[in-house]
Amino acid sequence: MDVEQTGAAAPDNAWKQVVASLADAGRLEVLARVVTEGPAEAVLSTDERRRLAPLLAAGVVVRDDAGFLRAAPERFAALLASAPTPRPTGPERFLVDGRLLRPPKRLRDRELVVRFLAAQVLPLEEPVTELTLTKRLAACAADPVSLRRAMVDAGLVHRTRDGAEYWRTVVTEFDDV
Numbered sequence: 001m002d003v004e005q006t007g008a009a010a011p012d013n014a015w016k017q018v019v020a021s022l023a024d025a026g027r028l029e030v031l032a033r034v035v036t037e038g039p040a041e042a043v044l045s046t047d048e049r050r051r052l053a054p055l056l057a058a059g060v061v062v063r064d065d066a067g068f069l070r071a072a073p074e075r076f077a078a079l080l081a082s083a084p085t086p087r088p089t090g091p092e093r094f095l096v097d098g099r100l101l102r103p104p105k106r107l108r109d110r111e112l113v114v115r116f117l118a119a120q121v122l123p124l125e126e127p128v129t130e131l132t133l134t135k136r137l138a139a140c141a142a143d144p145v146s147l148r149r150a151m152v153d154a155g156l157v158h159r160t161r162d163g164a165e166y167w168r169t170v171v172t173e174f175d176d177v
Contacts, residue, residue, distance in 0.1 A: 017058045021058035022055075034070065040066075041069060091174075099141060100141040103143075117137070117151075124169065126167060
């Protein structure tokens with residue numbers, strides 16, 4: 001049963017209607033009776049039918065084809081599925097689908113992202129070729145060459161004089177040490 005069929009609130013506020021329908025001890029008693037007995041609406045008292053109305057409107061309780069009442073756990077599952085995921089707070093907040101599309105504007109944020117990505121693509125003391133490092137960075141950044149340069153400039157990554165090999169020597173806050 002979808003939101004429109006239950007007469008529930010708009011999807012972004014639907015959780016409020018569900019919570020409000022459960023915020024009354026009498027309605028919880030009616031819900032408990034529905035869960036344990038699955039009664040027909042006709043056998044409920046007038047007071048119980050009055051308390052049932054918000055539960056039906058919120059989609060917490062539904063009528064089956066035979067007119068019997070049942071709890072609707074799928075309503076809670078739908079609310080959980082539509083809940084927004086929390087926004088990342090660390091350097092991941094600058095990545096889109098795991099990729100750095102453009103560097104952050106603030107210097108402190110750029111440095112944070114460079115340290116984070118360095119720890120992601122280059123284990124400590126593991127020499128790799130320039131091509132290997134560039135390919136690894138290309139998987140997580142739109143501009144791998146600039147990112148590689150930023151890692152060298154920050155002192156996180158060292159390279160041979162001819163630039164053929166790169167390795168990381170600095171431990172960051174993102175390393176499991």
